[in-house]
Amino acid sequence: MAHHAAHKQPACANCHYQFEPARPDEFCPRCGQQNHAIDLRVGHVVEEFLEGVFHFDGKVFSTARLLLFKPGELTRRFLAGHRVPYVPPIRLYVFISFVFFLLLGWVAGHSTDEGTAHARPVRRGFVYNMNTDSLTARPAKQPFFSINIGGDSLDSGAGYRVPLSNDSVLRARDLARLPDHASSRQVDSLIRSKGATPTYFSRLRVSRYLRWRNASPDETAHVAIRTASILLFLLMPLAALLLQATYRRQRRYYLGHLIFTIHLHCVLFVLLMLGLLTDELGLTSVSTWLPLLILPYFVLALRRVYEQGWGKTLLKATLLALAYLLLLVLGTLLGTVLGVVIF
Known part of the structure; x- marks a missing residue:
């Protein structure tokens, strides 16, 4: 510069x-x-x-103007070879996603900060009482989810069980005997006390239980944010494949579809950021519909980049949105499992 x-x-x-x-x-x-x-x-x-x-550098302003106010134009210019005046797609995505997840982390931390006088009330977890079969609000400094049995509170997941090889199970009251940082010997000893042989999966479930039974809301939010950032990054190549399959007759290179997908995700992050900010300002009605602007933006961008009629564009936009939503749901389920297991 x-x-x-x-x-x-x-x-x-x-x-x-x-x-x-x-x-x-x-x-x-x-x-x-x-x-x-x-x-x-x-x-x-x-x-x-x-x-x-x-x-x-100064390219960011011209890039932002096209990206936000002329759907698909930035992608179209990139594919036409006009790349010098604008921020490269990957660099743009890294910057915007970094700001988004930084803001998301701040909002999540702010919403659970009890030291803030004007913080909005949040649901910080529950206590399940087996005597009354009811859920009650959990005090902030207690574990994120706990069970109350006969007046004795056990820090555990509601109904959490670890199936063992001989059809017996480790229940919440059994797992409560283990310390938070139990050694492999302690875990194996507990499993053997049920007459079972320790296996990789039984050890894994016990260790994950110990990892998460006292997780605070902040810690849970941190893991969720990390998982979401990885998930959205991995979904982009898959979304580009959907575009390539949908517009296969145009015989475009995969890279062009990927650039379109990156720009679309950048706009989605911007809308989500605006939604978070307006929600923090108390403009809940605005924050609810702001992210939905991605739908008309998507249609306009498809129309400009792929240059097809409105009928075909609307049909393909609907199919692509449904396919992406399915990928997002499956990815969220997989990401949740991996987030619990890995992090």
């Missing part, structure tokens, strides 16, 4: 190369260091910081 507002020096501050008059002096031809004094404006320093971290 060229910093024309910075004060130029007659010689390189690093290797003392003397710049020649009427010759380019933005960078030193000997060592490559950028030629500007250290006494920079605050705005200039912020610009350099953003450039260093996110490769942010």
Whole structure:
């Protein structure tokens, strides 16, 4: 990025190369260091910081204008070869998704911060009482889910059971005997106490139970955010495959469909961010419908990029949306399982 507002020096501050008059002096031809004094404006320093971290430059404004207000135009220009004036798709996705998940993490933490005087009330978990068969609100500093049996509270998942090889099971009251960081020997000993042989899956279920039985809302939200970020990133190539299958007669390269998908996800993140912000401001009615704007945006973008009539575009948009929704549901289920098992 060229910093024309910075004060130029007659010689390189690093290797003392003397710049020649009427010759380019933005960078030193000997060592490559950028030629500007250290006494920079605050705005200039912020610009350099953003450039260093996110490769942010003046292209972002022209990119944002096309991305947000002309559905499909940014993709169309990229595919036509006009790439220099705009932020590359992957770099754009990394920046926007980073800001989105950072904001999501802040909102999740803010909503569960009891020290904030004006924080909105949230459901921070439940206590299940087997005597009355009822759920009651869990105090904030207790485990996320617990069971109450005969007045004695056991930190566990409601109805959680670990099937064993001899048709017996480990129940909540059995698992409550284990400490949070039980050793493999303690886990195996508990399993053998039921007359069963420890297996990989029985050990895994016990260890995951111990990992999550005292999980706080903040910890649960953190894992959910990590899982969601990975899930959405992995869904993009699959969504591009759906586009390629839908528009196979146009014989476009897969990369073009992928660029379209990346731009679409970037817009989705922006709408979700606006939804989070408006919800934090108490504009619940606005935050509810904002993310739904992705649907008309999707139709307009398909129409502009793939240049088909409104009838075909609406039909294909509907089929693609349903297929993507199915992928999202399956991916969410798989991501939830992996999130619990891995994280």
